[in-house]
Amino acid sequence: MSGVEERITGLVGALRAHGVRIGTGESVDAALAVEALGFADRDLLREGLAATLLHGPGQRAVFDPVFDLYFPRGVGGPGTEGAGRDELRDRLAEALAADDRSLMARLAAEAVDGLGGYGSSPGSDGWSAYQTLDRLRPQTLLARVRDDVGGRDGGAGFADRLLDDEIRRRIEVFRQLVATEARRRVAERRDRDEIARRAVRPTADRVDFLYAGRDQLAELRRTVQPLARKLATRLAARRRRAARGTIDLRRTLRSSLSTGGVPMRPVLRRRRPARPELVLLCDVSGSVSGFSDFTMLLVQALHDQFSKIRVFAFVNRLDEVTGLLEHGRADPDGLGARIRAEARLTGWHGSSDYGVALGEFTERYGATVGPRTTVFVLGDARTNMSDPNLAAVRELARSARRVYWLNPEPRAQWGTGDSAAPEYAELVEMHECRTARQLGALIGGLLPV
């Protein structure tokens, strides 16, 4: 294959653009891996490059589609007579019934070739996975495939109750194959580097909370535990550093009595191990809720880092949800719905009112905040034109040890329209927090130890 180095360089560049940190050492290893493995088997090449370039499992989701662009399955179309829609559906049904992956890949190529093309003038033409799937409608094959498989093995076994879900997973695999194929065809006509950066979905931790879809939010929720473990490590390191402290002379001398007065072991002054207290005030309305839910789960997962955590949710009224969060550990996906069903969050209307909610907090729960408490406010500070109640925030800042405000909107939008962000930011430290990656960095740095 020509330009191997070029391909590796391109691949590495695209991965870096997606936030994967790759040094020169890894690039050299990757080249050695390619040399040792050769090009005969693309799957081995893929694994070899992943082993040398990646450092963690989360990176694989962006690696695979990028690899498919720089080391494509082939060049051009499938080279067969364009099959019609009905014929493709028949053959796809068979492939799904047999769970034949390589046949599914072939069919994905034929389908994109036959159904996915659009435009006719160079520059405006291309290949669309969406159009392909919209015309082929693989999801409507479910019943047919089920009957096929059932007819074959009698369908009486226990495991056949699993069949529907298994077929759905196979259809999902096929959809991915179509997406991969369409990207490959597009990249042949346009700038590959550009496609690798734009058309490959970023890892979930780099998606804006405000624009994340349902499945991205679900994917994010699965990263809560690993992220919490990572943060716990970082907090422990900070705590150790803070505790290392100074030599306690008196205790050093006292303990030296056993060694004849020679101070063999310096005794370090220990800080009191009192863990800090945390209070969370979360706007859970509409588009901000993805952000709040994730942050609440993350803090809950970190609960043993604190002596006390209390969590309050609001829209235009505020209610404590600490208990809901604790009991809901087994079912993180349902957290948002539970909070909205069981807590009193709204009064006369359904839109957020920061002023009223914050006022309600200082009034009803002001006593929960003391000199050991760090408070996090989560929300976009969009008050729907009502009074932001700066006095309540001032009061909060006065009684707490620290108050941080995490705002999921891009900084450039603070203060536009009904956003009271700049006013609040004058009273408490406000940070932009658009993605899980940013949140991790902020929590790791801001949480008290």
Place this chain on the structure above:
Amino acid sequence: MNKRLDSERTLIPTQPEAPLFSSVDDVSARLAETGYLASPAVATTVFLAARLGKPLLVEGPAGVGKTELAKAVAQVAKARLIRLQCYEGVDESRALYEWNHAKQLLRISAGRDESWDETRTDIFSEEFLLPRPLLTAIRGDEPTVLLIDETDKADVEMEGLLLEVLSDFQVTVPELGTITATRRPFVVLTSNAGRELSEALRRRCLFLHIGFPEEELERRIVRLKVPGLGAALAESVVRVVGALRAMDLRKVPSVAETIDWAHTLLALGADTLDEAVVRDTLGVILKHQDDVQKAAAKLDLDAL
């Protein structure tokens, strides 16, 4: 004089050894002979680790065969397996070396009429050194697989030590000098991601994530480990386990549980799965009572 030359010659590395594996297929075939069935990802990465001489960091959920892989590689390479089992609080004296204080004290009191200098030279010599796994692995001349198991359980401080050892494959004992490996061990580190390992350590290693195997591979593993089990039952077992993994459970079953379940079914003499058998044995695959209940509901089993 002669003696001195002799001992020096043994330090000169011998001829470069024949490569451990000739190809990725060779890896798969030989691991399979020991009873380890490698996915293409596993075989490729093991092949590269041997070729590039880099440590292999294996991450993945419990029970997917991380430890077993290191053992299988050792067997294939006819190498000695040296294992450093990590745990909270493991330190240099457990991982690297320690002086045998008791023996040193005995020696000191035995040699009353020597000068302190003589005694000191003597008690800080090989004879009083207790080598631990890292040092043992570096000093040996025979082929060695060093398994640093459950690295994530060790404290962060331990990583500094590992980094040092894995960079140069040498260890400095202040009283003795620097000891360099004459033959680099094949190193496997495993982690359950209980704690995030540092970027620096990750960079030293080739990275391999072992997830749950594809259905076909898991079927082969089950049939290999539980030879008496029929093909049809093995297939059903793997399908049910696959369905459980897709559920949102506190602890989803791993390969180890699939094998346990297969053993149980064989012992019960079941030759197909039915509701009663699954209901009675679900506890073998799932460890938490609420998982059992959730799974039973989703699998349409009658109330437990």
